[in-house]
Amino acid sequence: MEFDLPVAPLFRPIDVAPAYQKVADAIEREIVNGRIKPGDPIGTEHDLVRQFGVNRSTIREGIRVLEEGGLIRRDSSRRLHACLPRYSKLASRLSRALVLHEVTFRELYEASMTLEVASIEGAVERATEENIAELAGNLARSEAVVGDAAMLAECDAEFHVLVAKASQNRVLQLAREPAAQLFYPTTEMIVTGVAEGGPRLVAAHRHLIDAIRRRDREAGVLWTRRHLQDWRRGFEKIASLDRSVEHMYMEHAQAARRR
Template identity: 50%
Template sequence: MTAARYNKIKVPSAYQMVAEAIEREIMSGRLRPGDQVGTEAELVRQFGVNRSTVREGIRLLEQSGLVQREAGRKLHVCPPRYRNLSSRMSRALVLGQVTFREVFDATLVLEIMSVEAAIDHATDSHIKALEANQRSAESEIDHADPSRIAQLDTDFHALLARASGNRVLELAREPSALLIFPTSELICRRVPEGAGRMIRAHRELIDALRARDKTRAATWMKRHVEDWKKGFERAGRDMDEPVERVIERLAPAALF
């Protein structure tokens, strides 16, 4: 017998085809957030399939956050759930056995891009939100709650990315941010000056934002991210180990 030359053809299930057809309408813009997709009965009639097939297709779309049921069992299109997408991308990074050095390198680029864009686009409301976050962080420093400080750090960077005015950039940094959160908590727990240095950097970044000083902002962001790397190593972790090993021990449910 000759060796197999061809792979078996995988034919999509009917419910997958239903989900893909509706998703194409959404991604093309023909169905927009808030638009009704239809009832199950209407979709059964239009696709010419049975109700269980439609239900399975809708279940896939609900899991991906593209559609949601409303009163009367009608379905409507949802705005994208960026957090769900980021979580899946973060899990992909974990499964791909990326290292924290790779996460650090990417984070350094993305965070500097975020703060430089924020210098050009941040509004007064963006700066007020950052100031509120800073006040919360400063009030927590004496309590030394690592989880709270780490969460405020995560929120600070998310607010800064929002101030960039670039939604692609805002979304691009989210997967790595989910991986960094548990390590920031570790640093605050094991490195005595870790939380204080984190909060000091945030103050400098806000001041640079107010002054619209792009050079100062980029310099402090680089210092801030490099501080995270130093703190991570001082906490006894290896930058070249896969993120999976650290995440499983520190926060096994952080990506779900």
């Protein structure tokens, strides 16, 4: 599309990617197409130097690219191995992007309404006993910390991760994560600011688990909606929905990014 050639081109544009990029691409290819499986060790830097025939600095730049992309990690002993990118890490990149694009809480709210409703529908339909047990465990912890806004907000975030997990739909799990990460910091503020916030939040969770147990889709959707509307009402007491996420996010970004 870049330049329309009037005749069939004789030559393909030659590949001028820098060496570190080629190193990264080569390793990525091996991981993506399965020749290197998650968990498999990649050689040491020196091994890669020998294999690719480039300088160690070049190898290291390539490694940084893959590390940031979540495809490889260093274990405790700092040895390299392939790994499955973790949703929460990838999502935090997206959250950051959303912040930079100055999305508003209205957009966040609308999208989350859709995504969380879809999650609960999946969970109602397909949650396993184990999923339900995890949710119940989370609920118990929430009840124990209902007075502590920070802890409760953390539990709330985890609860919704668990619901999404119970939906058995990983695409949904991933899709909801960026928005959810941006929600999280505000939940704490709301629970702090609104007297009835904590108990209502826990009550909603209880109803949601109940709906999943009874495979009652209507109830699940209803309580998810209410839960989010509660959030919205609480939020609007502090700020406008049309406010950009930027300010509120900043205070919490650093802490969150340290996985």
